[in-house]
């Protein structure tokens with residue numbers, strides 16, 4: 379390998395090590411003090427409008443990634459040059475490295491809210507770069523040119539080690555930093571207050587033995603395709619409503635918080651929930667009605683599908699008519715009195731009563747595109763799930779658990795039943811092949827939530843199967859015919875076996 383090529387690569391490796399270490403230091407000093415982010419930020423703030431618009435048009439939502447990649451390529455070229463120069467005169471290389479550190483530090487200190495510590499990632503990075511470059515250049519001494527010489531192998535090995543450590547440090551640093559920052563951003567959110575009194579849950583909504591009527595955030599089921607939870611800075615968040623609309627709308631976080639807010643209990647359910655499963659939860663959501671925003675955007679008459687898109691590209695499609703029919707479909711910012719937990723979509727998600735989550739409840743939402751079902755398949759549709767999926771009427775026995783034992787006599791049977799947006803009219807329980815007995819329903823709270831029920835069963839000794847079925851306010855009783863979750867939700871009656879002594 380030619381000596382100058384080696385020296386150039388050593389320069390690039392030194393820069394990579396510097397960036398990796400800087401990212402780790404930035405875990406402590408703040409994401410915006412990391413040199414690439416700081417320099418990128420200065421560039422974004424100072425490029426002329428038309429170039430910025432060009433970048434956004436060409437790269438779309440990836441314009442920030444493109445900027446970082448561009449900055450990295452420039453830096454790599456610069457570092458290559460510094461490496462080559464170092465071969466001639468070490469002092470010139472040192473000047474090059476100091477310059478690199480100063481540019482990063484200067485960019486970092488001019489960022490919003492920066493303190494003195496913000497220069498540390500770049501300066502420490504520069505020191506690391508000098509050490510790594512010095513070490514790698516020693517190994518590539520020009521006196522030994524034979525292509526299989528041991529020091530060539532050692533050089534390549536060390537180059538590899540530096541690159542791997544730099545990459546691992548950079549990725550780990552970035553992840554830790556963004557998690558810390560999103561938690562801080564979430565804690566800084568002051569939720570707006572909802573118009574009107576908060577919905578009150580009547581005493582008795584809770585049946586003894588059933589799961590809590592309101593699911594605490596930490597117990598709320600979580601389903602999504604995100605390998606790494608998206609971390610969205612609310613101050614950089616935007617929602618675009620576009621596509622087949624007469625008035626496209628772009629909404630910032632501040633715009634959203636100024637809109638009228640309501641608080642509603644809504645029970646969310648996953649289409650993958652098997653009969654008797656627990657992929658369902660009920661929470662108090664704070665948000666602004668999506669209907670009003672859609673009315674302002676003014677969809678064209680044949681835009682029958684509103685496609686929601688998350689920052690990570692996941693999509694779901696809900697019927698436009700459902701979002702506008704007056705139900706409490708919310709662009710939600712709060713869950714049980716807190717800002718949305720990061721795992722549940724911080725800063726903004728959709729919640730639509732009556733539709734399964736995979737067609738309606740986009741977390742980390744950033745776009746609503748009005749289109750036609752005939753023209754666009756959302757994420758789960760090509761994977762075999764139905765494009766339209768209202769929640770099916772279902773019921774579950776929470777107590778006794780399957781396989782439990784009880785003493786003969788009075789036994790409490792209790793659970794939940796749901797038919798979101800239609801409401802539950804009746805729940806019946808059958809023991810063995812005895813008669814169906816009507817359970818006592820907890821006071822109706824809201825048709826958009828599950829409803830608890832209970833029954834005192836007079837149990838005789840032996841093994842019994844208990845079954846439950848619900849009837850909704852449309853008068854439809856759950857079918858006994860079992861079906862798997864795919865393609866549009868499981869059916870069948872939940873049953874448990876109980877041993878009575």
Ligand SMILES: Nc1nc2c(c(=O)[nH]1)N[C@H]1C(S)=C(S)[C@@H](COP(=O)(O)O)O[C@H]1N2
Pocket residue numbers: 598599600601602603604646647648649688689692721722723734735736739740741742
């Ligand atoms: N961005 C994004 N939003 C998403 C999903 C996803 O994979 N990505 N999954 C959906 C599904 S299938 C369900 S059931 C609900 C679950 O919401 P939760 O995790 O807050 O309970 O989120 C929906 N929103």
Ligand SMILES: [Mo]
Pocket residue numbers: 601647648649650734735736
């Ligand atoms: Mo789901």
